[in-house]
Amino acid sequence: MSDDIDVDLLLIGAGPAGLFGAYYAGFRGLRTAVLDAQPQLGGQVSAIYPEKNIYDVAGLPAVRGQSLIDGLAEQAARFDPRYLLGQQAVKLERGGDERWTVTTDLGTRVNAGAVVITSGVGSVTPRPLPCDAEAFLDNGLRYFVPKLDVLDGKDVVVVGGGDSAVDWALAALPRSTSVTLVHRRQQFRAHEHSVQQLRSSSCRLVLDATVNAVLGDGAVSGVEVHAKGSEPEVLPAQVVVAALGFLMNLGPIKDWGLELDGRSIKVDSSMRTSLPGVFAAGDVTTYPGKVKLIAVGFGEVATAVNNAAVVIDPNSSLAPGHSSDAMPVAAV
Numbered sequence: 001m002s003d004d005i006d007v008d009l010l011l012i013g014a015g016p017a018g019l020f021g022a023y024y025a026g027f028r029g030l031r032t033a034v035l036d037a038q039p040q041l042g043g044q045v046s047a048i049y050p051e052k053n054i055y056d057v058a059g060l061p062a063v064r065g066q067s068l069i070d071g072l073a074e075q076a077a078r079f080d081p082r083y084l085l086g087q088q089a090v091k092l093e094r095g096g097d098e099r100w101t102v103t104t105d106l107g108t109r110v111n112a113g114a115v116v117i118t119s120g121v122g123s124v125t126p127r128p129l130p131c132d133a134e135a136f137l138d139n140g141l142r143y144f145v146p147k148l149d150v151l152d153g154k155d156v157v158v159v160g161g162g163d164s165a166v167d168w169a170l171a172a173l174p175r176s177t178s179v180t181l182v183h184r185r186q187q188f189r190a191h192e193h194s195v196q197q198l199r200s201s202s203c204r205l206v207l208d209a210t211v212n213a214v215l216g217d218g219a220v221s222g223v224e225v226h227a228k229g230s231e232p233e234v235l236p237a238q239v240v241v242a243a244l245g246f247l248m249n250l251g252p253i254k255d256w257g258l259e260l261d262g263r264s265i266k267v268d269s270s271m272r273t274s275l276p277g278v279f280a281a282g283d284v285t286t287y288p289g290k291v292k293l294i295a296v297g298f299g300e301v302a303t304a305v306n307n308a309a310v311v312i313d314p315n316s317s318l319a320p321g322h323s324s325d326a327m328p329v330a331a332v
Helices: 014-027 043-047 065-077 163-172 192-198 250-255 294-312
Strands: 002-012 034-035 080-085 089-094 100-104 107-117 123-126 155-159 178-182 204-207 211-219 221-227 233-236 239-242 247-249 263-265 276-280
Touching: 002 080, 002 294, 014 034, 014 043, 014 294, 034 107, 034 221, 043 107, 065 211, 089 263, 107 294, 155 233, 163 192, 163 233, 163 239, 163 247, 178 211, 178 233, 221 239, 247 276, 276 294
Parallel strands: 002 034, 002 107, 034 080, 107 276, 155 178, 155 239, 178 204
Antiparallel strands: 089 100, 100 107, 123 247, 211 221, 221 233
């Protein structure tokens, strides 16, 4: 038998934007539920880089990924949002009362006056190494590093040339016996400042190179790489971090009748989608000039929630007031 839940606002996605949206909805006095397919709060931050520092959140010179999520959850907790974790939103329907019903893969039905989609880039699947190395997954081969202590005292090979690859290599340097980064090009796709740090560090760079094979008997012991103009070389490695990016999928959301641009949901300046009463914020959205940053998502979800509050109660004000003027009243 399915469970029916009635709230004012449903947020789909429990990453940074969704959690800040839960706070802001509570600040507006709305009963709120937050739905996410992952079993824990935090979206990609908690799943992929909880130990990495984030440097572009306003007012926080550096904040560890999991610390940011913990702070956002604490901020929202005063309003007691209902979290529905480990459930994927599969169906969106509108009733005669103009309220929306979202049904999950577990049969839970959430009825809400408005919906804000904060699902980030959707589900992500790591891009595999070009060689057949899946047998070493969790036996030395990793796509991300939730806990940095797995690098301690190891020979580490990082494969890739984007922000994640450069960041993992830099994070490994003070902990590992050796660090080598293998990239198929000469140029990186990472932030220039991070690349400069890497180039001036003790990390060995093997560029214009491909990974021919991951070696080992049960567990990783080495990597065979082939740099352009050189003979193949075997590098010692007990940990290989394949940071080659991810394949992204919106999942069932793409079939809800929303206007899309590729894998992104089109929104206007109020974060409205093409469906009335359905808003979106964060990395899942697109509009002219869109920049995908956590900091941008915070502003977008505040805009979405405030506009959703007017949809839920047309007599309410769009302007939320200043949180510093008075202690917000918790939703009941």
